[in-house]
Amino acid sequence: TWALILRNKYLHSKTLSQVMVQPTDSPFWKGLMRVKSTFFHRTKFIVGNGTITRFWEDTWLGETPLAIQYPSLYNIVQRRDAYVATVLQSNPLN
Numbered sequence: 001t002w003a004l005i006l007r008n009k010y011l012h013s014k015t016l017s018q019v020m021v022q023p024t025d026s027p028f029w030k031g032l033m034r035v036k037s038t039f040f041h042r043t044k045f046i047v048g049n050g051t052i053t054r055f056w057e058d059t060w061l062g063e064t065p066l067a068i069q070y071p072s073l074y075n076i077v078q079r080r081d082a083y084v085a086t087v088l089q090s091n092p093l094n
Contacts, residue, residue: 015052017081041065050085060084 010029011019017040021033045053045060053060056067056074067074074080 015054017054017057047084050088051083053084055082055084055087056080 010025016036021030025033040058043059045058047053047060056077057065057080059065062069
């Protein structure tokens with residue numbers, strides 16, 4: 001499928017949120033990268049095991065990313081790119 005082709009060519013072992021546009025990328029992929037932030041702000045993620053959903057920057061709890069819901073906390077957090085699974089596993093209350 002087309003998703004598998006894009007994953008193998010551009011993502012490799014990274015998630016879409018981790019990939020940055022490269023000068024050698026196709027015009028199609030560069031176009032996708034230009035709308036990536038809009039995509040993430042308008043898409044709701046199903047967490048599953050939490051290994052590919054970003055805790056702060058993906059919309060998974062509520063209608064907007066936690067970074068927007070709680071900007072004061074987001075500004076002081078050390079790992080802004082942490083995934084849901086990582087944050088929940090590091091919680092001493094679990």
